[in-house]
Amino acid sequence: MKNTPKNIAIEKLFPFEGHPFKVQDNEEMNALIESIQEYGILSPLIVRPKENTEDKYEIVSGHRRFRAAVKAGIKEVPALIVPLDRDAAAIAVVDSNLHREHILPSEKAFAYKLKMEALSRQGKRSDLTFDQVGRKLETAEIIGQQADESKNQVRRYIRLTNLIPPILDMVDEKRIAFTPAVELSYLLPEEQRMLLSEMEYSDCTPSLSQAQRLKALSIQGLFTKEQLSAIMSEEKANQKERVKIPVERIRKYFPKNYTTTQMEETIVKLCEAYHRKRLRDRDAR
Structure with a gap:
């Protein structure tokens, strides 16, 4: 018998436990909400029955559509019910x-x-x-x-996945490169917290060479705050003078979901627009 979509009440649907992908409230989400409000959900969700529950379902595919439907005030959504076990669903x-x-x-x-x-x-x-x-x-x-x-x-x-969340966020924001981040994942959680504090204090992130040495110290049981500070205080060949603006001073001017990288890019674009305006004003004199 062919599997056909069934309308399921929103309150009977649950995100997949351990879902590794972030569902963000951004411009794409806003566009999806508007589309659902106008046309409804065109592509059914794929769900599976939740174990040890009656008439409740776990989402396998369609987490963004589900979030948009909730925010759009939709009461039920079309879904294909597929009898998958936990591993097959994952x-x-x-x-x-x-x-x-x-x-x-x-x-x-x-x-x-x-x-x-x-x-x-x-x-x-x-x-x-x-x-x-x-x-x-x-x-x-x-x-x-x-x-x-x-x-x-x-x-x-x-x-x-062994990185503490604040350092993993820095990897997502491209403040720490992938390869050094892999090396840092070998540090113990308390060592990573020490590193995070040092990065915030010194306003710098470790190079690959520094990350490798920190990893070696951790493996040998020689990781100390003094060793960490000595390594992180080294001047890198590509270090440049920077303008430092505390995030708390500008956070209120940006959407809540903006990362520091997005804020930086917006500020640079505003500076470029200001520079062009100054040139126009100068030429108009």
Whole structure:
């Protein structure tokens, strides 16, 4: 029998537990809300029955549409009910989002981790980890083949899940590059908090060389505040003089969901517009 969409009340739907992708209230979300208000939801959500509950469902695909529907005041949404177990649903959640154009490092990190855990459990129950010629495959290799990445790159992304949230946010905001961030993921949580404090105090982030040395100190049990300060106080070859503006002074002028990178880009654009105006005013004299 063909599976057909069914209208399900909003209060009976729940986000997938451990959903690794962020649903942001941005311009794209506002556009989706307006579209739903005008045309409704054109593409049904995909959901699965929640375990040990009656008439409740977990979203597998369609978290953004669900959020937009809630904000648009929609009472029920069309959905396809698919009988997936937890692991199959986790894999589907990841695979249905990895094609997106813009994916944050943190999203990819937790997505790969979620899929690896699900595949590992499935591999214990089946021949899933064998390729067509019978060669044993690692779960990282399976994920890499499907995402067009090497198995080592998959492992590097998963390493990022060991970063404390404020440092992982800095990776998403491109304030810390990917490769140094992987090295920093080997620091203990308390060492990462010390590093965060040092970065805020010195207004700088570690280079790859500095991150590697901090990792080595941590592994050897020699990580101290004094060692950290000595390494972070080194002047980098590419360090340049900067204008420093405390975030709290300008936060009120930007949308709540703006990152520091977005604020910086907006400020630069305003400066460019101001410069052009000054040139026009000068030429008009």
